[in-house]
Amino acid sequence: MLSAVGTKESWRKEVHRPATSTHKWWAKRLGTVFRGIIASAVTAADEDAAVAYQSPLDLAGAVVLDPFSGSGVTGVEVLKLGGRPVCFDINPVATLVERQAMQPWSFEDLATAYEVVERACREEVDRLHRTEDGRAVLYYFWVATVECPECADKVRLFDSPVFSRNAYPKRVPRAQIVCPECLAVKTSRYDFESETCPNGHEITQRGAARGQSATCSQGHAFKVLRALDDSIPVYEMYAKMVANRDGSKVYESITDWDRDLYDECVELLAGLPADAVLPAGDLAPGNNTDQALKWNFRQWRDFFNARQMVSLSLIATAIRDLPGLAPEREALAALFSGTLEFNNLFTSFKGEGTGAVRHMFSHHILKPERTPLEAHPWGTPQSSGSFSTLFKSRLQRAHEYKVKPADLVARGSAVERVTGLAQSLAATVFDSWEAFARAEGQAAYVATKNSADTDLPDGSVDLVVTDPPYMDNVYYAELADFFHAWLQGMRPHGGYAKTTTTRAPGEVQNADPAEFGKAIEAVWAECARVLKPGGILAFTFHQARITGWIQVIESLRRAGFVVTAVQPVKGEMTTSVVKAGAREPSNLDSVVVCRRAVDGATNPNRTLDEARETARNELARLRDAGVEVGAGDIRSVVRGTVLANLASAGRDLDDEVAEIVDEFVTETIDELASTAPTTQDREPALF
Incomplete structure (x- = not known):
C-alpha cells in the first residue's frame, strides 16, 4: 500500500507535499513514506498499521527527533499527526527550508x-x-x-x-x-x-x-x-x-x-x-x-x-x-x-x-x-x-496546504488525495529545548546543529525518524554554499548562520568509509541517549556501495542498537535525470527499524539463510504488487537485511563477509528474474 501511494507522490512531490517544496534540498524523501513509518511505529502489534495510516492518527504530543532533517519531511508529518518534532540539520540552508515547511504565514x-x-x-x-x-x-x-x-x-x-x-x-x-x-x-x-x-x-x-x-x-x-x-x-x-x-x-x-x-x-x-x-x-x-x-x-x-x-x-x-x-x-x-x-x-x-x-x-x-x-x-x-x-x-501552494493538508490514500486500485486526516501546520518554531519544552500548542524545535551533540535531556524522545545522508556521492554542503553565498547577506531569520560556508566539522558525509562510520555512530549514540526505554529508531536508506551499508550497520551496533526489520519501500521517482544516468538506478529505499539492545531487542532472523529469504520475500511481494524492482534495489535490500543479521550475531563485517553477502545478492537477483510475477490475494500491508 505504501509503495503505491509513494509512487503517486514521487511524480509530483511539489504538488502532493508543497510545504517541503518551497526550496531545493537534495534527496528529499516522500512524505507518504514517513507518515507510514510513524503510523507503523505507534501502532500496536495486534493492530493494522495500514488502517492507522489512513486514519486521523493522533500522536498526542509525542516528541519525535529527526537528526538529519533536510527539507523537514519528518517534522511536517509529525505536526500533521499532533506530535512535537525536534529537527536538527548541520546545514543552515536546510534549517531555512524546514522553517518554511512548518511555520504559518499570514x-x-x-x-x-x-x-x-x-x-x-x-x-x-x-x-x-x-x-x-x-x-x-x-x-x-x-x-x-x-x-x-x-x-x-x-x-x-x-x-x-x-x-x-x-x-x-x-x-x-x-x-x-x-x-x-x-x-x-x-x-x-x-x-x-x-x-x-x-x-x-x-x-x-x-x-x-x-x-x-x-x-x-x-x-x-x-x-x-x-x-x-x-x-x-x-x-x-x-x-x-x-x-x-x-x-x-x-x-x-x-x-x-x-x-x-x-x-x-x-x-x-x-x-x-x-x-x-x-x-x-x-x-x-x-x-x-x-x-x-x-x-x-x-x-x-x-x-x-x-x-x-x-x-x-x-x-x-x-x-x-x-x-x-x-x-x-x-x-x-x-x-x-x-x-x-x-x-x-x-x-x-x-x-x-x-x-x-x-x-x-x-x-x-x-x-x-x-x-x-x-x-x-x-x-x-x-x-x-x-x-x-x-x-x-x-x-x-504551500500556504494552502498548511491550512488544509491533504494525504494520499489507497482506495482499492486507485490512489486519492484525502483531507481531514491531518492537523493544519501552524507551529511556533523554537531554537532551544528549554523554550520548546515549555511551549504550549503546536510547536517545533528546529535548529542548525550537529546531532551528535544536542541539548536534549536523557530519555526525552519517544521516536527517532530520519533519513541519513549518503556516505558519498552528493555532498550537500558543497552544493548548498551556492545558496548560502546570497543568504548570508540577507539574514533571513535571526539565527541564520554568519559563517562564510555551510561546510562544518561533524558532517557525516565522507568518502572515507571509516570516517563516515565514526561520524554517524556519534549521531546514533546521541539518539540512543535521548530515546525513551522501548523507543524506536527508524530511518530510510539506500547506498550503491556495500561499504556504506557496512558502516551504517556497524555504527548502529556500536551505538547500542539492534536492527529488527529492513523493509523495502518506494523511494523516489524512477525516471529522474540522475537515475537515468546511473548504472543500477535505485527505485526503492530500505526502512531500517532499530531498537536499543539494553531494551532487550534482538534480530528476528535466526540464521543467515533466513535473513536472505526475508529480503527475497519482501522484494518479491513488492514486485508482484506492480512496483518496479531493479538490480540496484535487490542489492541494497539484501545487503541491509543480511548484514543486520550478521551484526546481531556478533560477526565482524569484514571483506569476507562482504563477499558472502554479495553472493546472496547474485542469487536473489537470479531468483527474482526467473520467477514470473504472481497475483496475490492479501490484506493491504503498510510496507
Whole structure:
C-alpha cells in the first residue's frame, strides 16, 4: 500500500507535499513514506498499521527527533499527526527550508511584503529584459567561447546548431537553429541535414564541441579545458525569446541594441551601492565542486553574468530591507534563494512543450553549461523558474496546504488525495529545548546543529525518524554554499548562520568509509541517549556501495542498537535525470527499524539463510504488487537485511563477509528474474 501511494507522490512531490517544496534540498524523501513509518511505529502489534495510516492518527504530543532533517519531511508529518518534532540539520540552508515547511504565514502579510519588493525593483528588472520596441524578453541564449590554442581562432562551443526543439520532436519537428558562424537564427526541423542561414552560410548538424573537445574552423582539435587557460569562458549572446503583446512568443537574433543594454548592466553592476546584497565567498575543492573549479569558476559570483547579478541583487536587497524578521520576510528570502537555481550560468534550455529552464541541479554536480540560458528573474506569466511565478507555485501552494493538508490514500486500485486526516501546520518554531519544552500548542524545535551533540535531556524522545545522508556521492554542503553565498547577506531569520560556508566539522558525509562510520555512530549514540526505554529508531536508506551499508550497520551496533526489520519501500521517482544516468538506478529505499539492545531487542532472523529469504520475500511481494524492482534495489535490500543479521550475531563485517553477502545478492537477483510475477490475494500491508 505504501509503495503505491509513494509512487503517486514521487511524480509530483511539489504538488502532493508543497510545504517541503518551497526550496531545493537534495534527496528529499516522500512524505507518504514517513507518515507510514510513524503510523507503523505507534501502532500496536495486534493492530493494522495500514488502517492507522489512513486514519486521523493522533500522536498526542509525542516528541519525535529527526537528526538529519533536510527539507523537514519528518517534522511536517509529525505536526500533521499532533506530535512535537525536534529537527536538527548541520546545514543552515536546510534549517531555512524546514522553517518554511512548518511555520504559518499570514498570506495577506506575505502578499503585502511581495508588493513592497515588487515596487522597489520590478520596473528596473523589467527594463533590463526588454527589446528596443519595449517587448519583454523571456530568455536570452548564450554560448561559451574559447580561443583555439593553435591559431587563436574564436570557437563557439555549440555541440549542435539546434538550440530549441519540442520535448516531443517526432510529434512536433519544428525547431530553431543558429548559424555558428554569424549567429543568425532560423526556423527549421530538429533533424535537418543541411541549411543555409540568411547570410548565406551553410549549417550542418554538427557543432564545434564534442564532449571535452572542440575543433576550430581551421580543423585544429583541442581539449576545451586546455583552451580555458586560467579564466572562465567568454560568453556570447546569440538569440532571445520574446513575448509579443498578443501573448505569442518568437525567437529573434541578438541586435546591437541588446548588446548595448547588456553593456549597461556591466556598468550598473560596478556602480551598485556598497551595501547591496551580492554573492560572497569562494568555491572550495570537493566532489561536487571540482568540475566547476576546473572551468575556473572560483567565486560564487562567477556563476552569474552582469545582468543576472544586477537583477538578483535588486530583488535580494529589497527583501533584506523589509522591516522586521517576520516569517513572511523569511519566506520571501527563501523564495528568492530558490529562484537562484533557475537564474545562473549553469542552467540550460529544456525546449518547447515543457518547463523552459533546466535548473542547475539536474545533475548532482556543479556542471558548467556550454550554452547557458539566461531567464528573466522577476518573470512574466509566461516565464519559468522566476520569482513571480514561483511565488504562486511554491509559496501560495504551500500556504494552502498548511491550512488544509491533504494525504494520499489507497482506495482499492486507485490512489486519492484525502483531507481531514491531518492537523493544519501552524507551529511556533523554537531554537532551544528549554523554550520548546515549555511551549504550549503546536510547536517545533528546529535548529542548525550537529546531532551528535544536542541539548536534549536523557530519555526525552519517544521516536527517532530520519533519513541519513549518503556516505558519498552528493555532498550537500558543497552544493548548498551556492545558496548560502546570497543568504548570508540577507539574514533571513535571526539565527541564520554568519559563517562564510555551510561546510562544518561533524558532517557525516565522507568518502572515507571509516570516517563516515565514526561520524554517524556519534549521531546514533546521541539518539540512543535521548530515546525513551522501548523507543524506536527508524530511518530510510539506500547506498550503491556495500561499504556504506557496512558502516551504517556497524555504527548502529556500536551505538547500542539492534536492527529488527529492513523493509523495502518506494523511494523516489524512477525516471529522474540522475537515475537515468546511473548504472543500477535505485527505485526503492530500505526502512531500517532499530531498537536499543539494553531494551532487550534482538534480530528476528535466526540464521543467515533466513535473513536472505526475508529480503527475497519482501522484494518479491513488492514486485508482484506492480512496483518496479531493479538490480540496484535487490542489492541494497539484501545487503541491509543480511548484514543486520550478521551484526546481531556478533560477526565482524569484514571483506569476507562482504563477499558472502554479495553472493546472496547474485542469487536473489537470479531468483527474482526467473520467477514470473504472481497475483496475490492479501490484506493491504503498510510496507
